[in-house]
Amino acid sequence: xxxxxxxxxxxxxxxxxxxxxxxxxxxxxxxxxxxxxxxxxxxxxxxxxxxxxxxxxxxxxxxxxxxxxxxxxxxxxxxxxxxxxxxxxxxxxxxxxxxxxxxxxxxxxxxxxxxxxxxxxxxxxxxxxxxxxxxxxxxxxxxxxxxxxxxxxxxxxxxxxxxxxxxxxxxxxxxxxxxxxxxxxxxxxxxxxxxxxxxxxxxxxxxxxxxxxxxxxxxxxxxxxxxxxxxxxxxxxxxxxxxxxxxxxxxxxxxxxxxxxxxxxxxxxxxxxxxxxxxxxxxxxxxxxxxxxxxxxxxxxxxxxxxxxxxxxxxxxxxxxxxxxxxxxxxxxxxxxxxxxxxxxxxxxxxxxxxxxxxxxxxxxxxxxxxxxxxxxxxxxxxxxxxxxxxxxxxxxxxxxxxxxxxxxxxxxxxxxxxxxxxxxxxxxxxxxxxxxxxxxxxxxxxxxx
Amino acid sequence: xxxxxxxxxxxxxxxxxxxxxxxxxxxxxxxxxxxxxxxxxxxxxxxxxxxxxxxxxxxxxxxxxxxxxxxxxxxxxxxxxxxxxxxxxxxxxxxxxxxxxxxxxxxxxxxxxxxxxxxxxxxxxxxxxxxxxxxxxxxxxxxxxxxxxxxxxxxxxxxxxxxxxxxxxxxxxxxxxxxxxxxxxxxxxxxxxxxxxxxxxxxxxxxxxxxxxxxxxxxxxxxxxxxxxxxxxxxxxxxxxxxxxxxxxxxxxxxxxxxxxxxxxxxxxxxxxxxxxxxxxxxxxxxxxxxxxxxxxxxxxxxxxxxxxxxxxxxxxxxxxxxxxxxxxxxxxxxxxxxxxxxxxxxxxxxxx
Numbered sequence: 001x002x003x004x005x006x007x008x009x010x011x012x013x014x015x016x017x018x019x020x021x022x023x024x025x026x027x028x029x030x031x032x033x034x035x036x037x038x039x040x041x042x043x044x045x046x047x048x049x050x051x052x053x054x055x056x057x058x059x060x061x062x063x064x065x066x067x068x069x070x071x072x073x074x075x076x077x078x079x080x081x082x083x084x085x086x087x088x089x090x091x092x093x094x095x096x097x098x099x100x101x102x103x104x105x106x107x108x109x110x111x112x113x114x115x116x117x118x119x120x121x122x123x124x125x126x127x128x129x130x131x132x133x134x135x136x137x138x139x140x141x142x143x144x145x146x147x148x149x150x151x152x153x154x155x156x157x158x159x160x161x162x163x164x165x166x167x168x169x170x171x172x173x174x175x176x177x178x179x180x181x182x183x184x185x186x187x188x189x190x191x192x193x194x195x196x197x198x199x200x201x202x203x204x205x206x207x208x209x210x211x212x213x214x215x216x217x218x219x220x221x222x223x224x225x226x227x228x229x230x231x232x233x234x235x236x237x238x239x240x241x242x243x244x245x246x247x248x249x250x251x252x253x254x255x256x257x258x259x260x261x262x263x264x265x266x267x268x269x270x271x272x273x274x275x276x277x278x279x280x281x282x283x284x285x286x287x288x289x290x291x292x293x294x295x296x297x298x299x300x301x302x303x304x305x306x307x308x309x310x311x312x313x314x315x316x317x318x319x320x321x322x323x324x325x326x327x328x329x330x331x332x333x334x335x336x337x338x339x340x341x342x343x344x345x346x347x348x349x350x351x352x353x354x355x356x357x358x359x360x361x362x363x364x365x366x367x368x369x370x371x372x373x374x375x376x377x378x379x380x381x382x383x384x385x386x387x388x389x390x391x392x393x394x395x396x397x398x399x400x401x402x403x404x405x406x407x408x409x410x411x412x413x414x415x416x417x418x419x420x421x422x423x424x425x426x427x428x429x430x431x432x433x434x435x436x437x438x439x440x441x442x443x444x445x446x447x448x449x450x
Numbered sequence: 451x452x453x454x455x456x457x458x459x460x461x462x463x464x465x466x467x468x469x470x471x472x473x474x475x476x477x478x479x480x481x482x483x484x485x486x487x488x489x490x491x492x493x494x495x496x497x498x499x500x501x502x503x504x505x506x507x508x509x510x511x512x513x514x515x516x517x518x519x520x521x522x523x524x525x526x527x528x529x530x531x532x533x534x535x536x537x538x539x540x541x542x543x544x545x546x547x548x549x550x551x552x553x554x555x556x557x558x559x560x561x562x563x564x565x566x567x568x569x570x571x572x573x574x575x576x577x578x579x580x581x582x583x584x585x586x587x588x589x590x591x592x593x594x595x596x597x598x599x600x601x602x603x604x605x606x607x608x609x610x611x612x613x614x615x616x617x618x619x620x621x622x623x624x625x626x627x628x629x630x631x632x633x634x635x636x637x638x639x640x641x642x643x644x645x646x647x648x649x650x651x652x653x654x655x656x657x658x659x660x661x662x663x664x665x666x667x668x669x670x671x672x673x674x675x676x677x678x679x680x681x682x683x684x685x686x687x688x689x690x691x692x693x694x695x696x697x698x699x700x701x702x703x704x705x706x707x708x709x710x711x712x713x714x715x716x717x718x719x720x721x722x723x724x725x726x727x728x729x730x731x732x733x734x735x736x737x738x739x740x741x742x743x744x745x746x747x748x749x750x751x752x753x754x755x756x757x758x759x760x761x762x763x764x765x766x767x768x769x770x771x772x773x774x775x776x777x778x779x780x781x782x783x784x785x786x787x788x789x790x791x792x793x794x795x796x797x798x799x800x801x802x803x
Contacts, residue, residue: 300466304463
């Protein structure tokens with residue numbers, strides 16, 4: 001008699017040979033997957049059955065349940081167990097001045113309230129959110145294709161303007177509302193390999209994985225902690241009063257103005273972490289590996305916009321030069337926009353920085369506090385929020401980096417109300433004011449003193 | 451061919467990091483560079499609480515053999531869920547599944563599927579298939595166990611004049627018997643097919659505890675290659691009957707079993723954690739993140755923020771479920787990538803690490 005068994009063996013081989021090469025960082029405990037998980041592992045292999053025929057025997061190696069063999073295991077409850085090194089109650093060595101009036105109990109209560117805000121969104125997240133991101137991706141692709149299509153006939157002025165505009169919008173939407181947020185894992189819950197933090201590659205020079213390391217982990221964990229969050233000044237600008245002034249800082253405004261139109265190249269360079277190589281925290285081999293991956297990505301990005309598109313335009317309509325100008329302008333405008341939005345996140349007046357003492361012994365509530373008072377929002381229309389990838393809700397994004405971006409707007413009033421009740425600053429302002437405020441800081445800190 | 455590949459290269463250069471499939475998917479959602487897809491072409495509801503869905507498939511699909519099943523991914527509340535369904539269309543044809551509402555995924559399919567919807571697919575699998583050499587066949591099916599056998603009948607009966615198939619199908623009532631009209635028409639049209647419907651609401655359970663039923667309905671049952679598909683009890687009876695009174699030998703009785711997914715975890719339970727790639731097993735408590743369990747076992751697990759925000763520590767779950775230490779929620783389906791820094795074992799767990 002034969003019973004049919006799912007031939008899981010073949011697929012097991014496929015995924016078990018899937019290499020997840022890992023590199024252990026010296027002098028730090030971070031280990032990063034150099035390769036993303038093979039997408040083979042997406043489809044479940046041990047099958048769940050419902051209404052269909054199935055394996056007659058499950059795998060023979062099902063381990064026995066042995067909960068009683070671990071006597072210290074306690075039931076996991078949201079209140080008792082929070083992951084990582086952050087405790088639920090306690091106090092940091094120093095609480096930031098803006099939160100110094102809060103007691104340990106108040107900070108713990110604040111954490112519970114913010115957890116509840118997050119849990120509330122999670123309970124309602126579903127098909128409408130999934131439909132939203134798919135709609136945005138579709139819109140972005142149509143804009144990108146239409147824009148690039150117009151540029152193929154860029155000698156026509158209308159086609160050039162329309163093409164450049166559409167390509168600019170497409171690139172901004174791809175980087176901000178789609179790329180940044182997908183790479184945060186905001187859409188991982190859909191379990192769709194086409195829209196996932198492990199598979200998404202964005203239209204930006206720096207490779208997704210390199211950026212995820214410096215941004216998702218380092219920046220978001222250590223937000224605005226001087227000496228830990230390298231995003232404070234990106235190693236090239238003096239963006240904090242407590243940073244020792246040096247003569248080179250006189251160039252702050254020049255460097256910042258020069259950085260804006262080539263922002264994507266700046267970020268690619270930044271993600272190589274040359275300062276950490278110099279300090280011996282990152283090995284030469286790791287640097288070479290990163291250089292290779294950024295080299296491949298940069299070549300493809302460069303070839304697309306500055307070779308393939310103009311060449312195709314030249315061959316089809318003789319408008320290669322106009323097409324090249326179009327792609328340069330589109331990339332430049334996107335860079336300036338991204339730079340402006342990102343500088344509004346933590347540098348405007350009101351957003352605080354922190355010392356390492358303030359994160360020593362930090363509780364979960366203190367972590368939340370630091371995210372809120374270290375970030376700054378931008379007020380504006382729905383369209384503005386969309387074009388910033390909802391980074392205009394920087395406070396909410398820093399509290400809940402992996403909640404879907406389309407939900408930040410509804411979270412914002414609750415967070416603002418909590419801030420008001422606990423006497424914490426909630427920094428926000430219109431776009432021009434926030435951009436101006438960040439730039440004022442760039443100029444102010446070019447000079448010695450505060 | 452050289453020209454085609456040049457065009458493809460050119461398209462890739464122009465589109466990076468988009469792929470040509472991403473562009474094609476704007477026109478026809480069946481395209482994807484990462485997963486097999488199908489687009490629903492026809493939806494019929496043969497009776498309340500069930501649905502028959504036909505779909506066309508995208509590049510990469512392999513046509514099924516009669517009797518095979520495929521895993522099908524369905525978005526339920528925005529989240530991709532995978533289940534296996536028998537393909538009831540004839541071999542080689544565009545696939546068709548018939549689904550009865552018995553759970554979350556099947557319920558969604560029954561209630562919401564419409565023409566144009568996208569389904570996510572894995573290639574057809576299974577060796578519950580027709581014999582290679584022509585032989586007289588006996589099909590024993592109950593309820594939706596008819597679906598793989600329907601593919602065999604549709605494949606064999608109209609195409610082979612020498613087909614000799616007896617189908618004994620058990621359903622609750624005439625109204626709930628799947629494919630009843632089609633089967634009766636086929637039986638009228640082709641002498642090679644004999645159909646016996648058994649309705650449990652009228653005549654009780656189809657009795658396979660002794661040979662009487664088979665002797666009456668299909669006297670030469672011992673000379674036929676038998677295929678059985680249906681609920682567990684039904685198949686256990688058939689298995690026992692063949693073991694005690696029936697023929698033995700390869701292909702004497704082939705069975706395909708239903709099996710419900712019962713791998714639910716328990717919050718805080720802990721359990722044996724198997725790291726499959728590393729060939730390591732560890733007993734883990736229910737409140738320690740799997741990342742720490744892996745590291746304590748000396749495995750180089752990917753990690754990042756250690757507080758659930760950066761998604762650097764994702765590892766595929768192979769089996770079992772995990773507790774989200776932030777919310778206490780127990781979750782996990784095979785193949786799902788889980789955040790090991792905020793997930794603990796909720797019972798026995800296997801990980802692709």
